[in-house]
Amino acid sequence: MRFEAITIKDIAKALGLSTSTVSRALRDSHEISPKTKEIVIKYAKENNYRPNPIALSLKEKRSSSIGVVVGEIANSFFSQAINGIESIAHEKGYNVIIAQNKEQLEREISALQFLASRSVDGILLSVSTQTSDFDHIKQLYERSMPMVCFDCVVDFEGIHKVIVDNTKAAFDGTEHLIKKGFKNIACVASSSNLSITKERVKGYIEALQKYQLPVHESNIQYINHGGVILEEISEAMQQLLSQKNKPDALIVCSDRVTTNVMRYCQENKIQIPDQLGMIGFSNIDLTDLLTPSLSVLRQPAYEIGRTAADLLIKMIESKRPITEFETVVLTSNLIERNSSVPKKK
Amino acid sequence: MRFEAITIKDIAKALGLSTSTVSRALRDSHEISPKTKEIVIKYAKENNYRPNPIALSLKEKRSSSIGVVVGEIANSFFSQAINGIESIAHEKGYNVIIAQNKEQLEREISALQFLASRSVDGILLSVSTQTSDFDHIKQLYERSMPMVCFDCVVDFEGIHKVIVDNTKAAFDGTEHLIKKGFKNIACVASSSNLSITKERVKGYIEALQKYQLPVHESNIQYINHGGVILEEISEAMQQLLSQKNKPDALIVCSDRVTTNVMRYCQENKIQIPDQLGMIGFSNIDLTDLLTPSLSVLRQPAYEIGRTAADLLIKMIESKRPITEFETVVLTSNLIERNSSVPKKK
DNA sequence: AATTTTTACGCAAACGATTTCGGTTTAAAT
DNA sequence: ATTTAAACCGAAATCGTTTGCGTAAAAATT
Numbered sequence A, B: 001m002r003f004e005a006i007t008i009k010d011i012a013k014a015l016g017l018s019t020s021t022v023s024r025a026l027r028d029s030h031e032i033s034p035k036t037k038e039i040v041i042k043y044a045k046e047n048n049y050r051p052n053p054i055a056l057s058l059k060e061k062r063s064s065s066i067g068v069v070v071g072e073i074a075n076s077f078f079s080q081a082i083n084g085i086e087s088i089a090h091e092k093g094y095n096v097i098i099a100q101n102k103e104q105l106e107r108e109i110s111a112l113q114f115l116a117s118r119s120v121d122g123i124l125l126s127v128s129t130q131t132s133d134f135d136h137i138k139q140l141y142e143r144s145m146p147m148v149c150f151d152c153v154v155d156f157e158g159i160h161k162v163i164v165d166n167t168k169a170a171f172d173g174t175e176h177l178i179k180k181g182f183k184n185i186a187c188v189a190s191s192s193n194l195s196i197t198k199e200r201v202k203g204y205i206e207a208l209q210k211y212q213l214p215v216h217e218s219n220i221q222y223i224n225h226g227g228v229i230l231e232e233i234s235e236a237m238q239q240l241l242s243q244k245n246k247p248d249a250l251i252v253c254s255d256r257v258t259t260n261v262m263r264y265c266q267e268n269k270i271q272i273p274d275q276l277g278m279i280g281f282s283n284i285d286l287t288d289l290l291t292p293s294l295s296v297l298r299q300p301a302y303e304i305g306r307t308a309a310d311l312l313i314k315m316i317e318s319k320r321p322i323t324e325f326e327t328v329v330l331t332s333n334l335i336e337r338n339s340s341v342p343k344k345k
Numbered sequence C: 001a002a003t004t005t006t007t008a009c010g011c012a013a014a015c016g017a018t019t020t021c022g023g024t025t026t027a028a029a030t
Numbered sequence D: 001a002t003t004t005a006a007a008c009c010g011a012a013a014t015c016g017t018t019t020g021c022g023t024a025a026a027a028a029t030t
Helices: A008-015 A019-026 A034-046 A053-060 A076-091 A105-117 A135-142 A166-179 A195-210 A230-241 A255-267 A301-317 B008-015 B019-026 B034-046 B053-060 B076-091 B105-117 B135-142 B166-179 B195-210 B230-241 B255-267 B301-317
Strands: A065-070 A095-100 A122-125 A147-150 A160-164 A185-189 A220-222 A249-252 A277-281 A295-298 A327-330 A333-335 B065-070 B095-100 B122-125 B147-150 B160-164 B185-189 B220-222 B249-252 B277-281 B295-298 B327-330 B333-335
Touching: A008 A019, A008 A034, A019 A034, A053 B053, A065 A076, A065 A105, A065 A301, A076 A095, A076 A301, A076 B095, A095 A105, A095 B076, A105 A122, A105 A135, A122 A301, A135 A147, A147 A301, A160 A166, A160 A301, A166 A185, A166 A195, A166 A249, A166 A277, A166 A295, A166 A333, A185 A195, A185 A230, A185 A255, A195 A220, A220 A230, A230 A255, A249 A255, A255 A277, A301 A327, B008 B019, B008 B034, B019 B034, B065 B076, B065 B105, B065 B301, B076 B095, B076 B301, B095 B105, B105 B122, B105 B135, B122 B301, B135 B147, B147 B301, B160 B166, B160 B301, B166 B185, B166 B195, B166 B249, B166 B277, B166 B295, B166 B333, B185 B195, B185 B230, B185 B255, B195 B220, B220 B230, B230 B255, B249 B255, B255 B277, B301 B327
Parallel strands: A065 A095, A065 A122, A122 A147, A147 A160, A160 A327, A185 A220, A185 A249, A249 A277, A277 A295, B065 B095, B065 B122, B122 B147, B147 B160, B160 B327, B185 B220, B185 B249, B249 B277, B277 B295
Antiparallel strands: A095 B095, A295 A333, B295 B333
């Protein structure tokens, strides 16, 4: 690849033809004689000729690559989503360039700039938990960079979005706990400025209301700094459990928070599900093995990735400008296990 | 980005200058007067000019991107490694293009071809579990594509490699079990053709020998088809446990196999660690929460990624051809938890 | 005042491929 | 015998940028 890098010029020179003839022969143009074609193709094959994609990109003004911006690659949900993205991209001949925002606004801005300046043909984006101002995204988008948001989406219109029905998922999870006999259900959620947080908390509240259970503000805790630090979780949990009217169950509305809540419970010897019922959003592939096995709301991450990539590539390859914007809503999966089912009753 | 895409030509036309002057002004060349520079830079900034990286790539014959080929992105070890790769790449101004081999030789070949034909500046590769013939890699490499192997490496010389000391890791794990009082330790390993498998089994055997324990071939099981199918695991486990001289402990030498062995034990009500002590290679971030918490040999995936990326970029940017090839060996971490410590003794 | 040097800029080629526009044969049709 | 139409191929422009070389004007030196 590096040194050899045979070009059309080399072929032309070697065969005593012009570059245009060689190019046409390789593209099987009708205005090249079969004989010439044969010679050219044979020579090209023997010398392992491959067209330089960069030269093509320059000419065609497209790079056949798409950028993906996620919080962290090393996060089950995102790596599963990237898996889906890659599968579609691979199918359609695109490559995937990844960038992380590390859940920070500045990193998100620089990641987007980086991708845009690398001339990707489009961008798939899940905004960071710190992002509440969408100017940088709007700017890029208005300069007609094809974009599709997934999971953590922006709150303005006119852009394709792929999400899960967070409200329904949280509703289902809460309803599930109610049906299993829990009466006083608390909720631990992610950053309060995230749309997915708002939606999930909404679903939680709606379920309580449907079953005429009281909604206590003090039963809702927001984890605003990502939940990576165990302390943040401890504080929230202590807040919840120190109430006179202790909750008997918990719905955790964030992937990363869920496992740390589990850690907190284990450290503090809180019996699940007897002392505290539990269901949480999680995409980790090991929750079935926990004791008790964890009931989860699992997002179809792979499918989300595939859908988003598909929409994006359609957008990129569309002849006329897109005027209608889809919001694809996938449903998450309630996997009932032991953490939400009291043993003695 | 798409429509606007202001170029040097546009600036030149607008300002009544030549493209060369504009280019030089923007690169702060000494042969452009301060006045002209100022005008050009001001105009460029106002109109948000960004050099077209594709045009640059064509000219400079480099794309400032590196390719990564791994088995599956949605695998803790690999996503952590990619995280490390991305961190270095980002630092040095490269972007990361990912491709998966899905643990299949053909997919590996096509992934490499794809990346090479996309003219990445270099490739980071962890070969698939199915790969035992390295011709496709050699070919690419001999055409002087800079490459660094990590984790699952090729078995020929003359290429940078970043690995963990698998033999020592397995030795340590086995020794740990021995020291905890286990006498008859079995080993479940990945594909027998993988170098990491061979090394790990070697470490296992060496540890047994050091403590003068007998080595039974029947105590070593190879999982040759990836271990994704639970059946494959069941069969191996049954094979081990149906022996008259049942093993009392197990070292699992593959990330993906470990969790499935745990599943098997849970399903078959095998008490860990009392009936069967256990330690396994794993990079999943939840093994501490299992019951019993799982003792693991954890690979420094993030560091592996960083080291490999660093070596690759040094290789890419090196003026003279590389003649000395490093094999960086990192050490894996033995994390002692409950699965390898018998309760009653 | 004449010469040299410096400064500041433009022209054009190059990177690798495609494609438009012609041009020259040769064959077919009139 | 003349016109027409295929068939085949080449020159040159194009994409956006950099850079070697040339040159005019200005400045510095004699």
